[in-house]
Amino acid sequence: MNDAYEMSYALPDSVEGLLQRGRGLGAVRAFREPRGSAAFVHDGILRDRRWDQSDERSLYLARLVRDLDLSLMPIVDMLAGDEEACLRASEVLVLVAVAGSGDAREGLRTYVREGEHWVRVLESLSARWPPEWWEDLGDVAHARIGTEPELPLWSEPWTRFGIEVQSSPFVPRPSLSGLSTAELLALLADARAEGRTKADALRALSSRDPVEGLIPLVPTLGTSDGRRPLPLLRPAVESLGALAVPAARGWARADHPWLAQLGTEVLADHPGPEALPGLVNELAEQWLARAWCGPDRTARRLARFGPDAAKAVPYLRRFWLHTPHSHERTAYLKALAAINGNGLEHVYTESLWDCQGTTRLLGTTSAPTNPEALDRIAALRDDPMETAEVRAAARTRLAPLPADCPAPVRTSQAFQDASRCPS
Incomplete structure (x- = not known):
């Protein structure tokens, strides 16, 4: 984690503050003020403004660099900084190159030939670029790798270059997704099955409809030393939703601390009506304390009450507008939609x-x-930088448009109109 807890942020309604927080409105306003926003975008690459590693910035910043037609030279120059600054700059340049910038591509290729942190940069670009963009750097890699201290190397691009991978490459375990639900439950109940195999079974169950047969097995699904739950047990239990609540009351009183904690968390995630005032107060206290890490869980719990949690709406809106912990904004928006979806069109x-x-x-x-x-x-x-999930959702959303739907307007106009989003 960076020094986020000691980091100061600009005002949340300023362009600088919006960009620091990764808000969509920041991108909208930066597009309208490109000359004045350039320094803020470059600063966002130079300094890590994320609250923690779950917050995303690279694609956001890369898109701003492209859409605002900003100079790449300050970003290329950042490659000469310390390792963290170099990697932040390279992540942005890798994406800008994917979007079609030959200058970004050549800047990174030159860095691989000459730069200090070339190993990690080469791994980063090989993960996103087609092989024909980087496989000719094999001779460079062979010449330079011998001068490096021993480093843990991933499979690409080293195996393609015929360079020995110093750490054992990750070998995926066989998927259990082909087993029936009954077979997966039988495997979880088998005392002879290894913990890793049971974790694979839990992964398979988590992607299916809730399986009540998992509930009686939960107390047996701890590690061999009895100190922790098996990996992926919590997501599998979360997929059960309210079905797990009756059993969780017993788990919360268990002797094994991990099971008692799991039971307590399940009960907290499915509160009864009597818990609503306390949860609203908890969110209010988190706002007064400016506790940027954790209110998302409170928001998810409040969302289960629907319109009855209306008193939480002002705090949820404040967190949405002010938090630097961008990872939590999704939870606030979902909670607002569940409690009172009126007026969220501009937020969406x-x-x-x-x-x-x-x-x-x-x-x-x-x-x-x-x-x-x-x-x-x-x-x-249509953006090659965008994630596969968002691109797929966009294709689905646009596919069934009715014939009389208004034609899309120019992107620049969309930026201007979206700036009406309330802040």
């Missing part, structure tokens, strides 16, 4: 420019059907 539209993929996904599926939003969704669908 703004989300189409958000730094977080999960928030852009919400915007893609829920933004109003108007020319501005549809134009932006089309841009996300």
Whole structure:
């Protein structure tokens, strides 16, 4: 984690503050003020403004660099900084190159030939670029790798270059997704099965409809030393939803601390009506303390009450507008939609420019059907930098448009109109 807890942020309604937080409105306003925003974008690459590693910025910043037609030279120059600054700059340049910038591509290729942190940069670009963009750097890699201290190397691009991989490459375990639910439950109940195999079974169950047969097995699904739950048990239990609540009351009183904690968390995630005032107060206290890490869980719990949690709405809106922890914005928007979805059209539209993929996904599926939003969704669908999930959702959203739907407008107009999003 970076020094986020000691980091100061600009005002949340300023262009600088919006960009620091990765807000969609920041991208909208930066597009309208490109000359004044350039320094803020470059600063966002130079300094890590993320609250923690779950916050996303690279694609957001790369898109701003491309859409604002900003100079790449300051970013290329950042490659000469320390390792963290170099990798932040390289992540942006890798994406800008994917979007079609030959200068970004050549800047990174030159760095691989000459730069200090070339190993990690080469691994980064090989993960996103087609092989024909980098496989001719094999001679460079062979010449330079012998001068490096021993490093853990991933499979690409080293195996393609015929360079020995110093750490054992990850070998995927056989998928158990082909087993029936009954077979997976039998495997989990088998005392002879290894913990890793049971974790694979839990992974398979987590992607299916809730399986009540898992509930009686939960107390047996701890590690061999009895100190922790098996990996992926929590997601599998979460997939059960309210079905796990009756059993969780017993788990919460268990002797094994991990099981008691799991039971307590399940009960907290499915609160009864008596818990509502306390949860609203908890969110209010988190706002007063400016506790940027954790209110998303409170928001998810409040969302289960629907309109009855109306008193939480002002705090949820404040967190949405102010938090630097962009990873949590998705939870606030979902909670607002569950409690009172009125007036969220502009918020969903703004989300189409958000730094977080999960928030852009919400915007893609829920933004109003108007020319501005549809134009932006089309841009996300066609953007090679965008995540596969968002692009797929955009294709789905645009596929069934009725014949009389208004034609999309120019992207620049969409930016201008989306700036009406409330701040």
